[in-house]
Amino acid sequence: MQCEEIQELIYLEAAGAADSAMVAAIRAHLATGCLACQATRAEAMLASAQLPLNLAPCPPSSKVKDELMRRVKSVAASSGAMSAGHPQAPTQKPTTGKLVMWPLVISSSIAAAFLLIAVLGLQTNQQLTNKVIGDVTTLHQLKKSLAHEVAQTNAISVAMKNAITSEHHKIAVLKTELTTAQGVEKMIGSPAMEMASLRGMPPMHSAWGRVMWNGKMKMWKLCAFNLPHLPNSKTYEVWMITAHGKKMPAGLFNTSSKTQSVMMTPHVPPNPHAMAEIAVTVEPAGGSPQPTGAVLLTGRIG
Ligand SMILES: [Zn+2]
Numbered sequence: 001m002q003c004e005e006i007q008e009l010i011y012l013e014a015a016g017a018a019d020s021a022m023v024a025a026i027r028a029h030l031a032t033g034c035l036a037c038q039a040t041r042a043e044a045m046l047a048s049a050q051l052p053l054n055l056a057p058c059p060p061s062s063k064v065k066d067e068l069m070r071r072v073k074s075v076a077a078s079s080g081a082m083s084a085g086h087p088q089a090p091t092q093k094p095t096t097g098k099l100v101m102w103p104l105v106i107s108s109s110i111a112a113a114f115l116l117i118a119v120l121g122l123q124t125n126q127q128l129t130n131k132v133i134g135d136v137t138t139l140h141q142l143k144k145s146l147a148h149e150v151a152q153t154n155a156i157s158v159a160m161k162n163a164i165t166s167e168h169h170k171i172a173v174l175k176t177e178l179t180t181a182q183g184v185e186k187m188i189g190s191p192a193m194e195m196a197s198l199r200g201m202p203p204m205h206s207a208w209g210r211v212m213w214n215g216k217m218k219m220w221k222l223c224a225f226n227l228p229h230l231p232n233s234k235t236y237e238v239w240m241i242t243a244h245g246k247k248m249p250a251g252l253f254n255t256s257s258k259t260q261s262v263m264m265t266p267h268v269p270p271n272p273h274a275m276a277e278i279a280v281t282v283e284p285a286g287g288s289p290q291p292t293g294a295v296l297l298t299g300r301i302g
């Protein structure tokens with residue numbers, strides 16, 4: 001059964017109108033630990049417990065009143081007769097002393113009845129108060145446990161959001177790498193591809209690299225190996241050099257701290273055919289308009 005149906009049954013139960021099958025259905029559902037329905041039941045029981053407290057007192061009908069008075073009088077009459085030691089006394093002529101006793105007996109019976117009603121009323125009120133206190137305590141506990149569950153759910157949702165963001169970032173990096181790899185594959189797979197070697201200059205004897213380009217596709221790639229990873233204050237800068245020795249900045253890079261290598265796309269000048277040489281220097285972060293550091297890698301591309 002759905003929570004909505006169960007909650008309707010819960011209100012019927014609280015109003016005392018649920019049959020045994022309905023009560024069984026409610027118990028079975030609550031036993032599953034449904035917090036929403038447990039809260040509804042506590043509320044419904046609280047509301048039904050408070051109902052009598054809110055009812056306005058109503059005077060009894062004259063018929064009820066007459067019947068009550070008749071009973072009180074008959075009790076008083078028999079007790080009066082008993083105290084006089086004459087069980088058959090009501091039919092006999094009463095003495096003056098007995099007549100004086102009558103109102104006293106009646107008024108004390110009425111007082112006893114009122115006292116009984118007052119005591120019963122107090123007891124009922126006390127029971128209701130206890131029940132209300134119990135239900136309020138249950139509601140308070142439910143509220144606390146719900147708040148705890150909500151906090152837990154929120155924490156899980158934040159963790160999941162972070163995990164998703166991190167996965168999105170990884171996917172973006174992989175997409176970029178895939179696009180680069182596909183570009184390189186296209187460039188290498190074309191007969192128009194050309195390549196030149198870059199050799200390490202002192203003190204970077206072990207450094208080496210390759211420059212690949214495809215004039216038709218206007219694609220360039222530079223790979224460098226065994227070049228130490230630079231601190232943030234410095235950068236490697238690529239230079240395209242014409243046959244006349246004019247040096248043009250062609251991009252910045254740093255090598256990976258793990259592999260000491262890189263593959264980057266140089267910014268090729270408008271007329272790459274006029275270029276004779278390519279070189280790499282170390283420059284301050286942000287690069288320089290003209291080389292200031294020693295050449296570490298160089299190769300002929302003419
Ligand atoms: Zn439920």
